[in-house]
Amino acid sequence: MTSSIAWAMKLILMNKRDQISIYINNPTRYYLLCRIVNMGDSRSPDLKFTDVSDYGYITKVGRYDGTIKPEDEIDFASKKVELSYHKDGSPLYKSQNKGNYKPLYSNFMQPGFRQIPINDCSDILPLINFQIRRPEIYKSAKLDTESTKHKVYICTNKILFTEEQQLFAVIYVRHKHIPLTRISTNDYYSDILARISDETDLCIFICRHSYPAPKPYYDLGFKGWITPYPCNSVSFCNQKSLFDEMVTKLHHNIFDGAFATYINILGDGELFHLTEEKLLVLDEIDIFFEGIVNPVVHKPEFTKFVFEIFKYNPQEFISKPFQNRQMALKAIWDTILYEGKQRNWFN
Incomplete structure (x- = not known):
């Protein structure tokens, strides 16, 4: 410590x-x-x-x-x-x-x-x-x-x-x-x-x-x-x-x-409420990142994007079949990369 x-x-x-x-x-x-x-x-x-x-x-x-x-x-x-x-x-x-x-x-x-x-x-x-x-x-x-x-x-x-x-x-x-x-x-x-x-x-x-x-x-x-x-x-x-x-x-x-x-990144330094639904979303993100090599966006920042998209209804994401959940994360990932290149986030 x-x-x-x-x-x-x-x-x-x-x-x-x-x-x-x-x-x-x-x-x-x-x-x-x-x-x-x-x-x-x-x-x-x-x-x-x-x-x-x-x-x-x-x-x-x-x-x-x-x-x-x-x-x-x-x-x-x-x-x-x-x-x-x-x-x-x-x-x-x-x-x-x-x-x-x-x-x-x-x-x-x-x-x-x-x-x-x-x-x-x-x-x-x-x-x-x-x-x-x-x-x-x-x-x-x-x-x-x-x-x-x-x-x-x-x-x-x-x-x-x-x-x-x-x-x-x-x-x-x-x-x-x-x-x-x-x-x-x-x-x-x-x-x-x-x-x-x-x-x-x-x-x-x-x-x-x-x-x-x-x-x-x-x-x-x-x-x-x-x-x-x-x-x-x-x-x-x-x-x-x-x-x-x-x-x-x-x-x-x-x-x-x-x-x-x-967790403190997810909560912007404030208290973060990690519900069971959010925990299931984190599990999906862990699986998704197993296939990412040298990510230009780190897992906490990507997770913030995902939670921002599904914050009002995480059950909508969780209820999808596994393949569809991973496809949804891939779509979010590709959008972040595209916007990042357009706005010079990664320079």
Whole structure:
């Protein structure tokens, strides 16, 4: 992971007090995932994650797996836990202490524990993760009004984001020398939220996930078996283990330089929605290019032409017999070559 890709992306630089509200848009409604505020500046980011609602309790150890049992030692409880990733790398929870007005602060691991400061990010730095077990219990939300200091970011994917689909989401920092694919598919979603310094971006990755059902336990007071209620949860990341998992599982698509170049050309540097129909078109183009020697038009640019022609009805192309599909691509190829010679595109 050493290549570099530069794109003229329309991204804000998060300066002091700038914030982003992140929403999930499923086919029927919007719900708020969180708001991110930079309490520092672009030279020394200090991020606060607010309005992470409907997450229930935080246990004494500062880690919450989405279920609470009577024997758990609950340190504090709130439906609006706040997480701060400070400039020195200290990860802190903030909440009300069992109904008191005085906020309670809790370190992710133990008092004085520090993770990697954002300024020291040299590749990928996971910050917080969301374990979305039950999307339907999120409250519907109205979109915030945007301003120069407040950006609204909407994650939209009608196949991936539904009321039933369990999800895992991570917000992380990536150094700009790491390739990044801005893409949305039926299985995952990857994009850049904002620039947080000259060298780093704040990013989001969401994917399908299956969580084990809560296990029943015997309650001595109730004298019966109880199954815990499955909730959504948010937590700071175990940076080493999640870094290893992301690099291992996403190196062939999200962090692959060639794939990132291809997809980012198709999307003009913006998020590209790769539907199943578009994926079938890509398969046809791959077959077509097997017979092209020393192409004067590279595959990503040719693919853009094809998608532009069939963007409103790719099914029209896919439904053709194989020979007709290849003939259609050959006709587009010949047209590009002819127009290119007439207009001196290849000189």
